[in-house]
Each structure stands twice: as structure tokens, then as C-alpha cells.
Amino acid sequence: MAVKEILVSEVGPRDGLQSIKAIMPTEYKKNWISAMAKAGIAEIEVGSFVPASVFPQLADTAQIVRYAKTIKGLQVAALVPNLKGAIAAINAGVDKLSIPFSVSETHSLRNLKRNHQQVIDEVRQISRYISQLPKAQRPHFEASLSTAFGCTIEGTIAESAVLASAEKLIEAGAAEVGLSDTTGYGNPQQVKRLVEQIKACVGNEKLTSVHLHNTRGLGLANALAAIEAGIETIDSSMAGIGGCPFAPGASGNIVTEDLVFMLQSMGIQTGIDLPQLLEVRHILRAAFPSEPLYGFTPDAGIPKGFVAP
């Protein structure tokens, strides 16, 4: 494998915190994000511009975006459910925004309360809104293909539906699609096949990232398959916190600490100082003394004689 570098995109402050009932105070979030950035995490999805009534845990997202933008070199991402959220995100100064398009329409209705056509309309409006901004203010705009590997409500999702969705989202103006295993249904072969097919369908440069969950323990195997298929950015969350409350049974993301260890042990650059990153976990533990934290590398430690690339 000739891969030299992978961007680890930390989604804990968004996907992770939305799955935990307790609310992390704003100052605590700032400390956590800043500590991860210091350890070398170059992109962080810091929150979601959804109504505070849906996710009170993320009600301070605009404030967090503004703070995160003061951290030098950090790419600040946020999730948005619609045009209104996108405008708020852009006003706060995000570098990147993602709208989830659930290939399972049932999940879309529960998650965004919008059917496929309505989400496509939002994508079109967001895209138009961005194109009218001065060039320097335009964030990168991604539409993620959620539940692409299966849905806890609908079950199997046809790959043809994923491809058709990818085409529609690009046609509607998304700069890129992301491939998302919201439910942890995916397997390495499926990851490879879908990545290759979507790239062939919408263009190699229009799918560069995957978002994987470790629901059935296959997260890192799926990440490996994604890398082999040419993916450059992998979402993960510190301690594997995360899960979509609207997809029953969907559990945590792949664990940032283990992902970074895997990448580095394979000689792939991440820009991350792993021992320093492992220290940051204490912030999360202190914030949530009784939440389950996942990951094996934090317990096992870095192997004797290990040299990061």
C-alpha cells in the first residue's frame, strides 16, 4: 500500500456528545477541542447546527465554532440539517459543513424530518447560498450518504440506491459526498466496493472520506478497506463515543486512538502525537465519569520499541 498520509477527522464533539445525555459545559468543550488540536488533530467536527430542543448537548455549537476558529491550523467542521443551519454555521465561520442524506428514507424522516426530495432541495439551496459568498468565505460543502451500508429500520440498502443518491447530491451542488456507515452494518468488502463504485460514478475527487461506526467490531477493518480503496479522510471519535439516537442500536464511532495507532504502525503519517493524544482522554473521563469509553490502545499502551512515522 503506497498511502503516505491520512487525515483523521475527529467527530467526538459532535457525533460523540450527541449520544451522551449529560451536557459537557462550553468551557470544557473548548479545553477538549484545544487539547486534541494540540496533539495534532487537524480537523474536528465541533458540533451540529440543529435546534437545541433536539440536541441540547450541542446548543453552544456557534460559540464552539468561533472558539475553534482561533486555534491555528485547525479545520473546523460542523453538521447542518438544512439551509437555516448552514447559514448559522457559515456565520459562525466553519471551514466545512456536512448535511446528512440518509439513503434510507425512513431514517431520513426520523433524523431530519425530511424526505429525500426535501433534503436534496436543502442541498441545492445551501449550494446556491455558498456560491453567492465571496470566495474566501465559502466553506467546503459535503453531503454524507448516511445509512449507506444498511439501516436499523429498513434493513438492507441497495447499492444502486447509494449510487443514485450520490449522483443526485453532486448534481444538487454538494462539492463532495461522504460515505457513512451510520449503523455499523458495513463490512470490508462492501466498503471497498461502494467506495470504488461511488468514485467511478461521481468522480474520484468527489468521495474522499468515510464515516464508520464500530458497532460490530469491524470498524478498523473497514477503515483499512477504505484506505485500500483510496479514501484520504477517516472520521473517528476519541474513546469511540457516538451513535445516532434516531437509528436504534447504532453505537459508537471507530476509536480515534486505535485508528491513529493502526495508521502510524503502518507507516502512514497522521500529524498526530499519539502519546499526547492518549493523555487527552483524561479530559473526557473527567467530564463523563460513568460513560463507557472504548479503545484498546489507551489500556495497552504503545508497543515497546514503537517509532511513529
Place this chain on the structure above:
Amino acid sequence: MAVKEILVSEVGPRDGLQSIKAIMPTEYKKNWISAMAKAGIAEIEVGSFVPASVFPQLADTAQIVRYAKTIKGLQVAALVPNLKGAIAAINAGVDKLSIPFSVSETHSLRNLKRNHQQVIDEVRQISRYISQLPKAQRPHFEASLSTAFGCTIEGTIAESAVLASAEKLIEAGAAEVGLSDTTGYGNPQQVKRLVEQIKACVGNEKLTSVHLHNTRGLGLANALAAIEAGIETIDSSMAGIGGCPFAPGASGNIVTEDLVFMLQSMGIQTGIDLPQLLEVRHILRAAFPSEPLYGFTPDAGIPKGFVAP
């Protein structure tokens, strides 16, 4: 990937039980082994012919082998540390025996209390002993390359040392070598490279199995890499119990339940009924009410709409 079938070799009754202080009663072991075999596990390493003073948990191995041999179609394997153990294993009727050769000589001295030359001598004697048996009574004889990916005591292990060890073991009469990540130091690239190199060195048919630990969460990614490199048998343990007491910090094996789910989801035949296998876990939980049991598929369940190959 054109792989059609993988043999899942369950090592819980040996590698798993040796790492748990409490002793599973003989009748309980029989139930557990029989339930796993009923669920379709075709090969089980049922114990270790080591002195009861070292592993009192495995003191009943001869009895367990005799029982397991009554289960139709089950391949019964055992670990042996030396000729004496091998003779006991053969007398009990094993189909397969493995002797661990630690590429880290420091680990070898702690684990078997023998240096490299002494272990090679045992291999030679076992091989001679087997060759004098009537053909129908000869077990398959494997020497496993332990600590091949790194040692918790010595640190990095040179790949050249692994290759040289493989050659010596085959030369001394092992029918096959196994590749063992005793310490959970391995990464997918290293797995692929070592499998390919050893196969090139001693012959494609003389390395067909890997033994992986999930110490840093990379277990299934490593298994995937092994399959891609042509491995046909993968060791794993139910609930991921396991670990070598003589390699400090080495923890559990890859989890059988998650491995089987990964393989089946990729369309690879295992002969195992996964829902039935998941039920067997209750036997283990009842035996060890307070031991940590690993695995994600048991909690998450099998995906909606999932069809086993």
C-alpha cells in the same frame, strides 16, 4: 477477494482459560466445547499439555481431549511445550498439536523455560516420534512463531529473525509453521508482509494459519490482511478471552463472534451458525460472572436483513 471459505479455529478453551484465574470445572468445559461444536466450530484447541503447576486451569486437558474426540467431525487441537507433552497429547488422541517457538528468546525462556536451540530440539524429537507412529495415528504438527510481531520484553522483533525461525522449524520437522501475534503488536501491513515472506520462504502450504490478539483493537483488520495474503485458518476465542501470562500486558484474542460476523458478511463460508454461536456465550458468562467478555456483535446483534452465506 476470491476467498470462499475460512476455518475459524477456536482457542478459548486453551488460550482463554489459561488467562483466567478461576478454574472452569471439567463438566462445564465439556458443555462449552460441545455447544461450540454444535454451532459449527470445526476446530477447537481444547487445552495445553503443560504441568498442572503452571496452568492448573488446564490440568484436565487429557480428559477434555478424549471427550472432544467423541464429537463427530470436530478437529481437536492442543498446545504442547515439549516432547513429553506431545506424547501425552498423542496418547489422548489429538488431531493437531502445536508447539510455541517464541522468536523472542527472552520470551521463550520465560514461557517454556527453554532457549531457541532447546525448543528446536524438542521439535525435532516430536517430529521423529510422530513419524514412527502408524500413519492413521499421526497428528498434524505445527510450530507457531510466537511474538513474531514484537515482544513486550524485547520490543521490536526483526522480520529476518522470524523468517530464519520459520526455516529452522520446518527443517526440524514441523509440518507447518503458524504466525502468532502473541502480544498484539502487529499491524495489517506487517501481517501481509510477514505472511507473504514466510510463504515465499518455507512454501505456500507450510503457513496457512494466524493467531492474532486484539490488544490494540487491530485484530480484525489484521485478520483481513491475513486473508488477503492467503491465510486459510484464523485462531480466535469466544468473547476474546485470552492472553499470555508470560508476556506482560498481552491481552485477549480476536473475538470469535465478531470474526465470524466479519467473514460471513463478506460472503465467506465458515460453517458456523452465528445466532447459535452467540447463544453459547451464556455458558461462558455463567462460568465467569465477573470476567470481562469482549465482542461487539453479541451486544449489537446481527443486522436486520442479514443473510449468512
